[in-house]
Amino acid sequence: MLFYLAKRAISLxxxxxxxAILIFVIARIxxxxxxxxxxxxxxxxxxxxxxxxEMGLDDPFxxxxxxxxYGLAHGxxxxxxxxxxxxxxxxxxxxxxxxxxVLFTIVLQVILSIPLGVVAAIYRDxxxxxxxxxxxxxxxVTPGFVLxxxxxxxxxxxxxxxxxxGRIDQGLGYSAAHSGLLLVDSIIDQRWDxxxxxxxxxxxxxxxxxxxxxxxxxxxxxxxMIEVSGRDFIEASRANGIPERVVQFRYMLRIACIAPLTxxxxxxxxxxxxxxxxxxxxxxxxxxxxxxxxxxxxDLNAVIGVVLVSGVFFIIANLTIDTxxxxxxxxxxxxxxxx
Amino acid sequence: xxxxxxxxxxxxxxxxxxxRRAQVLHDVSLSVSKGERxxxxxxxxxxxxxxxxxxxxxxxxxxxxxxxxxxxxEGRDLLNLTKPxxxxxxxxxxxxxLQDPLLSFNPVLxxxxxxxxxxxxxxxxxxQRQSASQRKALILKTLNKVQxxxxxxxxxxxxxxxxxxxxxxxxxxxxxLNKPRLLIADEPGTALDVTxxxxxxxxxxxxxKDEELSLLLITHDLGVVREISDRVYVMExxxxxxxxxxxxxxxxxxxxxxxxxxxxxxxxxxxxxxEVKNDQPGRPKIQVAAITKDFTQRSGxxxxxxxxxxxxxxxxxxxxxxxxFGIAGExxxxxxTLAKMLLGLHLPSSGQIKxxxxxxxxxxxAKEFRKxxxxxxxxxxxxxxxxxxxxxxxxxxLTFTNxxxxxxxxxxAELLExxxxxxxxxxxxxxxxxxxxxxxxxxxRALSVNxxxxxxxxxxxxxxxxxxxxxxxxxxxxxxxxDLTYVFISHDLSLMRNFCNRVAIMFRGEICxxxxxxxxxxxxxxxxxRALLSSIPVISEREERLKPxxxxxxxxxxxxxxxxxx
Numbered sequence: 001m002l003f004y005l006a007k008r009a010i011s012l013x014x015x016x017x018x019x020a021i022l023i024f025v026i027a028r029i030x031x032x033x034x035x036x037x038x039x040x041x042x043x044x045x046x047x048x049x050x051x052x053x054e055m056g057l058d059d060p061f062x063x064x065x066x067x068x069x070y071g072l073a074h075g076x077x078x079x080x081x082x083x084x085x086x087x088x089x090x091x092x093x094x095x096x097x098x099x100x101x102v103l104f105t106i107v108l109q110v111i112l113s114i115p116l117g118v119v120a121a122i123y124r125d126x127x128x129x130x131x132x133x134x135x136x137x138x139x140x141v142t143p144g145f146v147l148x149x150x151x152x153x154x155x156x157x158x159x160x161x162x163x164x165x166g167r168i169d170q171g172l173g174y175s176a177a178h179s180g181l182l183l184v185d186s187i188i189d190q191r192w193d194x195x196x197x198x199x200x201x202x203x204x205x206x207x208x209x210x211x212x213x214x215x216x217x218x219x220x221x222x223x224x225m226i227e228v229s230g231r232d233f234i235e236a237s238r239a240n241g242i243p244e245r246v247v248q249f250r251y252m253l254r255i256a257c258i259a260p261l262t263x264x265x266x267x268x269x270x271x272x273x274x275x276x277x278x279x280x281x282x283x284x285x286x287x288x289x290x291x292x293x294x295x296x297x298x299d300l301n302a303v304i305g306v307v308l309v310s311g312v313f314f315i316i317a318n319l320t321i322d323t324x325x326x327x328x329x330x331x332x333x334x335x336x337x338x339x
Numbered sequence: 340x341x342x343x344x345x346x347x348x349x350x351x352x353x354x355x356x357x358x359r360r361a362q363v364l365h366d367v368s369l370s371v372s373k374g375e376r377x378x379x380x381x382x383x384x385x386x387x388x389x390x391x392x393x394x395x396x397x398x399x400x401x402x403x404x405x406x407x408x409x410x411x412x413e414g415r416d417l418l419n420l421t422k423p424x425x426x427x428x429x430x431x432x433x434x435x436x437l438q439d440p441l442l443s444f445n446p447v448l449x450x451x452x453x454x455x456x457x458x459x460x461x462x463x464x465x466x467q468r469q470s471a472s473q474r475k476a477l478i479l480k481t482l483n484k485v486q487x488x489x490x491x492x493x494x495x496x497x498x499x500x501x502x503x504x505x506x507x508x509x510x511x512x513x514x515x516l517n518k519p520r521l522l523i524a525d526e527p528g529t530a531l532d533v534t535x536x537x538x539x540x541x542x543x544x545x546x547x548k549d550e551e552l553s554l555l556l557i558t559h560d561l562g563v564v565r566e567i568s569d570r571v572y573v574m575e576x577x578x579x580x581x582x583x584x585x586x587x588x589x590x591x592x593x594x595x596x597x598x599x600x601x602x603x604x605x606x607x608x609x610x611x612x613x614e615v616k617n618d619q620p621g622r623p624k625i626q627v628a629a630i631t632k633d634f635t636q637r638s639g640x641x642x643x644x645x646x647x648x649x650x651x652x653x654x655x656x657x658x659x660x661x662x663x664f665g666i667a668g669e670x671x672x673x674x675x676t677l678a679k680m681l682l683g684l685h686l687p688s689s690g691q692i693k694x695x696x697x698x699x700x701x702x703x704x705a706k707e708f709r710k711x712x713x714x715x716x717x718x719x720x721x722x723x724x725x726x727x728x729x730x731x732x733x734x735x736x737l738t739f740t741n742x743x744x745x746x747x748x749x750x751x752a753e754l755l756e757x758x759x760x761x762x763x764x765x766x767x768x769x770x771x772x773x774x775x776x777x778x779x780x781x782x783x784r785a786l787s788v789n790x791x792x793x794x795x796x797x798x799x800x801x802x803x804x805x806x807x808x809x810x811x812x813x814x815x816x817x818x819x820x821x822d823l824t825y826v827f828i829s830h831d832l833s834l835m836r837n838f839c840n841r842v843a844i845m846f847r848g849e850i851c852x853x854x855x856x857x858x859x860x861x862x863x864x865x866x867x868x869r870a871l872l873s874s875i876p877v878i879s880e881r882e883e884r885l886k887p888x889x890x891x892x893x894x895x896x897x898x899x900x901x902x903x904x905x
Contacts, residue, residue, distance in 0.1 A: 236437050
């Protein structure tokens with residue numbers, strides 16, 4: 001098992017290295033002089049020249065890449081042209097908000113989609129199944145930002161159930177000091193008012209973000225449950241007198257959840273992409289708003305940083321899924337270990 | 340015999356799908372007495388599995404619907420029981436051994452876990468709890484009963500880690516865990532090699548006696564039925580057409596369907612054997628000289644460590660034009676690897692294969708070689724593309740060999756006629772055809788470019804005996820008409836006896852015996868060949884006597900080194 005995980009971890013690190021190099025190359029190829037953009041249209045040629053010197057833009061490409069990777073290995077992503085602060089600092093400030101949103105969304109997806117899929121499969125072709133299939137289809141076909149705006153209009157603006165934007169009511173005067181995640185820190189500090197407020201803030205953006213994935217994963221869970229239910233060993237377990245609920249949840253779901261979990265891992269990538277839009281709609285102070293700003297301003301170091309952070313997210317998510325799958329399905333790790 | 344433990348009387352059962360009702364069981368009545376071994380035989384689709392599932396209670400209703408009749412077990416009518424009462428009988432009163440020893444296990448749970456669950460939930464239902472260690476002790480004891488003394492390792496193993504024979508034993512152990520009174524076995528051992536199958540049948544016979552079980556055996560293999568049953572029911576299209584004792588059925592079948600079934604079983608010995616001859620011997624076609632195939636596996640972190648498996652070890656063969664050359668062997672014996680080398684799909688690690696005197700790597704291109712040798716696969720259900728019509732399937736090799744559109748049309752019509760399919764089948768899709776018809780299409784496809792050699796990889800093992808015979812007859816007819824040479828790969832020695840003029844027996848990558856079929860069967864020299872022949876279930880006392888005799892010790896010696904048990 002350890003060998004299996006080590007192997008996965010190393011291959012994922014290689015992916016990250018490849019991503020770092022690729023995004024660096026792309027950032028250097030795109031037209032436009034970063035120094036000029038950073039200084040604005042009024043700067044003189046000398047100023048631009050000095051800025052280029054300072055940023056190392058006139059060094060040979062390989063040297064730039066090496067310096068960049070060297071810095072990266074030491075946790076240094078360079079300086080933002082825009083804010084003149086280290087990119088790492090900026091990202092670290094914005095990251096917890098996004099991390100909280102994405103994590104909450106994933107939890108929401110897991111606890112809603114898999115059970116719904118199971119229920120739909122068990123009560124297959126009944127009204128339960130049909131309703132959940134239609135709802136999931138709507139979830140899949142509605143883009144996240146459309147849903148975001150609809151939710152905002154209906155649930156926040158008209159019905160006033162939820163706050164329209166933001167992450168927390170500033171009036172509470174709370175700052176998350178432990179992990180940066182409001183929901184977690186407020187529990188640690190036993191500030192239930194903060195917890196409730198943060199929950200009300202996070203619910204709409206994460207529903208908007210989760211909807212597509214929920215529909216998709218639900219449908220996959222349903223179809224793989226149905227597929228598994230036709231296998232011989234399920235009939236064998238029933239004939240051996242194992243109670244129906246145990247057959248469904250231990251014998252069937254354990255195998256049927258492999259496909260949806262794999263999809264959830266992939267879903268993670270699109271989640272960060274979609275978070276850019278949803279965060280924007282809800283003015284969520286996360287990395288997406290930061291990312292959008294830096295892209296529009298062509299703040300190269302910051303763009304690279306944001307992309308890399310999303311990459312790390314994606315890799316951690318996949319490693320987690322691989323670990324879970326390794327536990328659930330012995331075939332994965334046995335195959336790796338026996339080689 | 341005493342009172343019946345299981346009695347099915349006038350059972351009528353139908354399926355309703357998409358508003359259409361189809362009756363699958365008509366007035367089915369059968370009974371099993373205490374300690375009796377009863378077999379239910381019939382082709383696939385005859386309704387025997389449905390009967391079994393109705394008895395155990397795993398038929399989904401709807402779409403199934405029991406219209407009339409009753410199933411009583413130990414005097415209680417199962418159909419009138421409440422659900423919890425019915426469930427209480429599962430595993431404890433009636434238990435089953437399903438056909439496929441791999442598919443019957445949950446692949447992601449350990450054997451121990453699966454066995455423990457069966458035991459634990461049965462105890463919960465009966466209201467008597469044991470501790471986990473007591474249950475484990477009982478599981479190990481049961482595994483020992485099915486001759487698996489290494490129970491502790493098996494307990495922690497996953498199903499994929501066991502061999503086929505071991506899995507089948509574990510399945511039987513699972514069925515025995517809760518001390519059932521009636522054991523239902525669905526095609527036990529048919530997915531295994533004959534020598535292993537024989538062991539499993541002996542084990543079942545022994546268990547029925549030792550544990551005072553009653554056995555209901557569901558199978559299409561008449562040889563198995565003869566060895567392991569006291570009474571036989573014959574089922575055809577949902578009707579029980581004949582019921583009698585074992586001896587009567589086999590010596591004096593009354594119903595035409597039973598007679599037909601019996602006649603279709605290829606005979607191993609005796610006057611029913613069909614001798615196949617090569618009319619013009621002495622024309623060498625394929626020469627195989629000392630070929631060896633090693634499969635190397637790279638493993639380790641940077642794939643640097645190597646391990647190698649020798650699948651085929653210095654094999655020499657000479658196949659003549661017009662031969663039906665059988666290569667027999669159990670799974671893992673290397674027969675498929677050998678066939679793939681003949682087809683040029685694997686390159687031998689050493690040695691040479693010559694066809695018509697030319698080494699096969701001398702052929703200028705794939706086209707020329709493919710026109711010479713073709714293959715018919717085992718399972719026509721998966722070797723035909725489900726999204727293409729018959730014509731389109733047949734056109735693939737023709738397009739590949741540069742036939743024009745018009746000539747493809749005439750050729751496909753010819754091919755269909757050749758394999759006795761009506762021309763109207765040209766536009767059908769594989770799912771519209773029966774198994775035998777699909778295999779005919781596969782044969783036609785192999786013949787489309789006029790090859791001289793056909794490799795037949797168990798072409799009938801996925802078919803029922805009745806259909807098997809028609810396909811074999813077709814192959815023999817085509818051999819005459821087109822002067823073909825067949826290389827026939829199979830583990831079915833009875834069929835080989837009636838289809839091949841020469842055979843080679845493979846054992847662990849080597850050919851342990853080869854010669855004219857008649858000689859090899861009449862006078863097997865190698866211990867392994869004798870073990871194989873003696874394990875084949877036959878359907879008459881005469882054949883039984885003619886089979887080579889082998890002592891238990893000899894059999895164990897062969898089995899111990901056989902790949903089937905590792």
